[in-house]
Amino acid sequence: MGSIDRPNRIHVVVHAALAIAGGLLLAACQTTLSTSQQAPTDQQPQQAVEAPEPCPSLSARELEREAIEMLDRGESIEARRLLDCALAENPHSRRSASLIRQLDADPIEYLGARYYWYTVQPSETLSKIAGERIGDSLEFVILARYNDIPVPANLVAGQRIKIPGDESPSAAVPVTAPPVPRVEPPPVEPPSAAAPDAEQMRSAALAQEQGGELEAAYRGLQQAREADPEQAGIDDDIARVRAALVADLEEKAYASELAGDVNEALATWEKILTIDPRNIPAQLSRSRLSR
Template sequence: MQATQSIWRAWGARAAVLAMAGLLVACASKHPPAEPVLQGPVPGAAQMGPPEPAAPGVPPSAAAQVQAQKEAQAAVEELEDGHEDEARALLRKAVNLDPNNKLAVSLLRQLNLDPVSLFGRESFSYTVKPGESLSRIAGHFMGDIYLFYGLARYNDIKVPKQVAGGQVIRVPGRAPAEEREPARSTVKPAPKSSRQAPTPVAPPAAVMPATPAVPVAPAVAASVPAVVPVPPAAEPAPAPAVDTAAAAKAKAEAQRQKLIEQHTQKARASLARQDLDGAIANWSKVLELDPGNDTARLERQKAIALKEKVKALK
């Protein structure tokens, strides 16, 4: 009897274990376990979107520098036409590609800062010559042709390329010697004396003995004509001499400035097309015409450096 009860207890325990196992399986099927959370980057995630920007302090590649300069040059053309929004978008692209691009940084400063706070209040009046541009004026008086847009904002000019000859503008800074007005003479004329000089008195004529009058016959007196003195004809004033040497020199200087402007524009256009050889050649011609042009020298060095980097990548 006791053996039979022990067998039934064993079978009951086994049945209870089997029932609990079935209950656990049923719960597991209704509530699957949560997926494990992966730590670290997911393999292949770089293919799901654009790559992250490079870490700060990492220099941009040569291709990025060339593209940044191209975007900045395109912004120059937009600013010449007065399109600020389009230029601002291009300059942001340039800075994202190359934060050290000097042209893009300079143009953004001219767009964002107040021109008076940027250049100062001191300025002088200047009359634009025929065919002269704001970039030419900025390069001559301010040392950088790319300060043309800040100069335009300084004078409230919306479209820089529409400046005309004869227009009077204000140029920031102190006027150079050739633009200053000649100093007026401070020597005062001697005051006039209130006393008048004594009128000279002619010495008395020598007393001559009276000569008796000789009567003249009326017929003879009528036949003698009166002699009237005729003044000599006035000579015409000589015509002013034309200074042909000065005129020829001024003409040659105007032609030289025109060639400098043409090669400058060609150099910019070549760089915008990524034609580094064309940009270097045109900047070299500018330096031949104007050896002291610091802007041309700097831009030529940049183009040569970019060409060397592109060649190294190839």
């Protein structure tokens, strides 16, 4: 039997080693390719971004009314959405802006750290308390947050709540001093002053409108028209302020009803009818509340 010499043996071994290495390299490449092809199938499908829910087909005042009722029930998230819709419908709505600000603000920074305790009386609501103790019935939202009350409608008689500020001085017992006789001074004829002209009265009334003093602005514009009925555009000014005033009074009337203050609501509806005798909501509400 013939034998393989040493150089040939080395040559055979080298070829065998190269063949094995090549096979391993090919297998590794195939594995890598297979993994890269399968990788996309292992990825989780991306979730579709949900489109925001469209605003209801309501006017800004109707949206605000719905939002106020939701806030009274503690549904602040949905109420905030409706208030955003109302503000988009009417960017100048002070009511929507105020309610949104109450939802976003820090209650202590908004109302102050100083407070006194108040015991809720029968038939009182947080809205009514806010109107009497803070000066704005719609600030029941921030007052509820101030007291960690999640659902304002759940307020009960006998519950103690914090009221910002110092206790009303009307609660203290008044100290009466004996009457001191007063000597009336002789009447002094006041110096005559020129009455303001119609244009001045109109300018002052328009400034009051810009400041939110709608009742004063309405009276001032009427007086300006009486002084000079021929002023250009005075009727348009009066109509605009009248519409804004009626809308503002309507919201106050609804807020009073929500607070359970029927007498205040009825008085506000009566005031609306003196300004706009044909106002249908005022006529219906007066009839409903007078039963």
